Amino acid sequence: MSFFKKLKDKFILDPFEQDLKELEKEQAEDLEEQHSDIEKTETPEESRPAETDSIPDDQPVVEEETGIEEEDTEEEPVKQLDTTPETKEQLEEPEAAPALPVEDETPQVEEPETDHSAREKSIAAKFRIGLTKTRDSFSGRINDLVARYRTVDEDFFEDLEEILISADVGVTTVMEMIDELEMEVKRRNIKDTRQVREVISEKLVEIYYGDDDSEEMEELNINHDGLSIVLFVGVNGVGKTTTIGKLAHQLKSEGKNVMLAAGDTFRAGAIEQLDAWGERVGVNVVKHSAGSDPAAVIFDAIQAAKSRNADVLLCDTAGRLQNKVNLMNELAKVKRVIEREVPTAPHEVLLVLDATTGQNAMSQAKTFSEATAVSGIVLTKLDGTAKGGIVLAIRNELEIPVKLVGLGEKVTDLQQFDAHAFVYGLFADMVEAHDEEKEQ
Numbered sequence: 001m002s003f004f005k006k007l008k009d010k011f012i013l014d015p016f017e018q019d020l021k022e023l024e025k026e027q028a029e030d031l032e033e034q035h036s037d038i039e040k041t042e043t044p045e046e047s048r049p050a051e052t053d054s055i056p057d058d059q060p061v062v063e064e065e066t067g068i069e070e071e072d073t074e075e076e077p078v079k080q081l082d083t084t085p086e087t088k089e090q091l092e093e094p095e096a097a098p099a100l101p102v103e104d105e106t107p108q109v110e111e112p113e114t115d116h117s118a119r120e121k122s123i124a125a126k127f128r129i130g131l132t133k134t135r136d137s138f139s140g141r142i143n144d145l146v147a148r149y150r151t152v153d154e155d156f157f158e159d160l161e162e163i164l165i166s167a168d169v170g171v172t173t174v175m176e177m178i179d180e181l182e183m184e185v186k187r188r189n190i191k192d193t194r195q196v197r198e199v200i201s202e203k204l205v206e207i208y209y210g211d212d213d214s215e216e217m218e219e220l221n222i223n224h225d226g227l228s229i230v231l232f233v234g235v236n237g238v239g240k241t242t243t244i245g246k247l248a249h250q251l252k253s254e255g256k257n258v259m260l261a262a263g264d265t266f267r268a269g270a271i272e273q274l275d276a277w278g279e280r281v282g283v284n285v286v287k288h289s290a291g292s293d294p295a296a297v298i299f300d301a302i303q304a305a306k307s308r309n310a311d312v313l314l315c316d317t318a319g320r321l322q323n324k325v326n327l328m329n330e331l332a333k334v335k336r337v338i339e340r341e342v343p344t345a346p347h348e349v350l351l352v353l354d355a356t357t358g359q360n361a362m363s364q365a366k367t368f369s370e371a372t373a374v375s376g377i378v379l380t381k382l383d384g385t386a387k388g389g390i391v392l393a394i395r396n397e398l399e400i401p402v403k404l405v406g407l408g409e410k411v412t413d414l415q416q417f418d419a420h421a422f423v424y425g426l427f428a429d430m431v432e433a434h435d436e437e438k439e440q
């Protein structure tokens, strides 16, 4: 079976599914409207429950317990935690029962598969929409190239190389890709340039996964018993806070008890921004006053998360790249505190990068990887760039998996990365136009 056919079967909805999808979309929009109506009717006092210091009295004092060398003990940190159940949450979900999977006694074989397939298709649809800019530019240029060269030759590969480089795939990755393509085209005895498009899409997936055949690597390491701690790092403005908010929403809707830690105490407004997200998605935020020690915030957040049996704690941090030494010291200190409090943590250190910054994102990735062990990348604003090829450069040149991608500004626009769905997003028009009858 050809690769495009595989993608088509996996990701494209048949007309019946399409109707169902439309219906679901309408229902979701209705819900969103109701939600914004609720937001509009709330007064600030109503929407913001009284802040209380929920850290139990018997809890160790932060400064003593964090073992932090450079104390600023003069000022008592303002420890705030929203302990009152979220008013909005109660309004939206009066029964607020976590959506934990209920064991069904009757074994069901077909249904989970259908659910899984529908889920895959809806994820692919998001990639398709989110990658519109890249697809228009990338596959548009490939189509022009194919029209210009009817038969495969050296010049064809040279021009293809240029297209890949300008899509931010990265020079090293492009070289590797072109070598592989040339070999594959020879091996399959392909002469017609139209057939090369499919080989390109196949190779993009292969290059992404590399020798590591496990396509599970994009999954976040948070699905185990006990508290999972995820540390977010990255420079300001890349979409860190938005990503934390979106992920909190996603995890909460999966039935997880999520908390946030406002560890970016450096930038004015960062705490309020995270707090607003906490309120929006209905999760608690642990915060101190601006300028206080981030390690102390994270320490308090871990204690609060433990005492409330939280499943996941998402920790924001400041991203001062200007001074690498400070950045390293700060991150090292935060990590020390986490490791001491939960020896298996942090379960993920996610570096957030803005896809629209292209090669600059690559240099940020290098700097942060030197400062701390980054376990995965969150690539935001993929919808805002025509150069989505950066995904491959990051994976291939830095050997860090892209775990999540931001495909838009909506709370639901954060997706777990999937190289097949990504490639489908790049070649959707060709995949959809793929004709099995003509398949040889």
Ligand SMILES: Nc1nc2c(ncn2[C@@H]2O[C@H](COP(=O)(O)OP(=O)(O)OP(=O)(O)O)[C@@H](O)[C@H]2O)c(=O)[nH]1
Pocket (backbone or CB within 6 Å): 235, 236, 237, 238, 239, 240, 241, 242, 243, 264, 267, 270, 273, 319, 380, 381, 382, 383, 384, 405, 406, 407, 408, 409, 413
């Ligand atoms: N189009 C698009 N916009 C995004 C995406 N992710 C984040 N943004 C926008 O990017 C802008 C910056 O996001 P923030 O979350 O404030 O960035 P930040 O990294 O937290 O910034 P600091 O708080 O300064 O560290 C906001 O306007 C977000 O709505 C995405 O995937 N797509």
